[in-house]
Amino acid sequence: xxxxxxxxxxxxxxxxxxxTIAEIEKDRKYADSRFIFNMGHLxxxxxxxxNARNVSDKRHWKCSDKDYYNWEKFxxxxxxxxxxxxxxxxxxxx
Numbered sequence: 001x002x003x004x005x006x007x008x009x010x011x012x013x014x015x016x017x018x019x020t021i022a023e024i025e026k027d028r029k030y031a032d033s034r035f036i037f038n039m040g041h042l043x044x045x046x047x048x049x050x051n052a053r054n055v056s057d058k059r060h061w062k063c064s065d066k067d068y069y070n071w072e073k074f075x076x077x078x079x080x081x082x083x084x085x086x087x088x089x090x091x092x093x094x
Contacts, residue, residue: 001053001054002052002053002054002055002056002057002060004057005048005049005052005053005055005057005060005061006049006053009045009046009048009049009052010045010046010049012045013042013045013046013049016038016041016042016045017042019038020035020038020039020042023038043072043074044072047071047072047073047074047075048071048072050075051070051071051072051073051075052067052071055067055071
């Protein structure tokens, strides 16, 4: 697991989420188009954190266009959403 890359993307996602919340709270005319843009940025970082979690630093920071577009896609891995393996791993940390 590439902790450095994961932490980078999770922190970027957190910053986008905080910024989006602040914008929505402040701007009564906050547009749907802005929300779509902000959520796309948020999901890019969340998805990349997940999809590229086992990629080396070198490959992560010098990724190809193909890697970039594959990593930013919403995961099809059911372990992320419903998986038993994820649940078993989670129980080890409780």
